[in-house]
Amino acid sequence: MKASKKLVKKYLPKIIGLRLNSLFLIKPEKAVFKAYELFSSPRKGQIKPEQEIFLNKAKTTSIEYNSNKIQTYHWKGEGKTVILIHGWDSNTHRWKDLINDLQKENYNIIAFDAPAHGYSEGKLLNVLMYSKCLNRMLKLYRPEFVIGHSVGAMAIVYNQYLKQSSFVEKLVLLGAPSEMSAIMSDYKRILRLSDKFMRALEAYFKEKFDYNFSEFSIAGFAKNIEKEALIIHDEFDRVASVEAAKAIHKNLKHSRLKITEGAGHSLNKDEIRKEILNFLNQ
Known part of the structure; x- marks a missing residue:
């Protein structure tokens, strides 16, 4: 078999x-x-039965976007608001460990399943679509911190390139492709x-x-962004080359780059989550 x-x-x-x-x-x-x-068609990303247990702890609601319902999750806290944007073939559950860490420090946490992922409706997704959906969430929740993984990180940069949100203070980009x-x-x-x-x-x-293919460059879009940013990427990432992170870092005026070894594309490690928390708390 x-x-x-x-x-x-x-x-x-x-x-x-x-x-x-x-x-x-x-x-x-x-x-x-x-x-x-x-x-533009995801193959995976649907919620698995074992993932429901954690996700059911959040306050959930559906938001209308582009004639589709987008599933949102809210773990209420008294601190600043953090919004989490997952990557391709994934869903909000991928943030479980980081959400637990953020909750310990009383952050107000918002996450959502991308179109065509998790419990959200839709059939297609790409960076441009994701950016527009993210823009809807930013206007609604006005987070101080925005954290994205992979395609989610690409959507953040493109979104802020189009128009930087005045209320957003810091960006965290994990395993982001560029070109x-x-x-x-x-x-x-x-x-x-x-x-x-x-x-x-x-x-x-x-x-x-x-856009031509060559014109759509996350590193290129990063040149116009003034936000403070933390970029984390693994040296041996098989999905997105570490060179992408280096190029984005070079162009993001107020960024710091952390290159790991052995964390893979998921970057879900204790030390990485601590790095993120330290960056947000500074």
């Missing part, structure tokens, strides 16, 4: 890519749209899409979002 699952995992992207390349020869617009949908061009290069490699296909996909991206 395990062997068969490994074979499926190994060859499925190639099969999908072959079908997309074949469709592109006949109906290029349809193929490009399907490639965009595939890129859309690098992400799409991996997408091309995994699916073995043709050069012509990728040029058409980039043209679709430009028309839809007003």
Whole structure:
């Protein structure tokens, strides 16, 4: 059974890519749209039964965003407000240990499941969509501190690049990728899409979002952000290169960079959570 699952995992992207390349020869617009949908469709992130126990301790509510209900969680505290933004194929439960630590110091904690993740509705997600959803949450809860992981961290930077929130004091960016061009290069490699296909996909991206792949750079957007920030990234992160963190740090005017070894992409370690708490408390 395990062997068969490994074979499926190994060859499925190639099969999908072959079908997309074949469709592109006949109906290029349809193929490009399907490639965009595939890129923006999470595979995981739904709430597991064992995760419900922790999440049920929070006060929950649904907020309407873009005709979808977004699930929010509130652990009430008397201190400053922290909002938590999880990454791809994840949900609010990924913050369990950090939430426990924040509660010990009486922070007021807000988290939410991204569109198409957890208990939130929707089918698609990308950084631009996530940023708009985050903006809704920022206006509603007005947090002093914003913490994001992976794609969630990308959404924070892009959101603040568009318009810095006056009430936000500090940002924490965990395992953040930077360059859309690098992400799409991996997408091309995994699916073995043709050069012509990728040029058409980039043209679709430009028309839809007003950015070429090379223009959508988290490190580039960081140049205009004045907030104090803590960037944490693992040296051996297999999802997002540590070079992304270094580039973001170089451009964020008031940032500090912490590079770990062995914490992986999740960065869920006691010493890392202590680093975050120390940064917020200063």
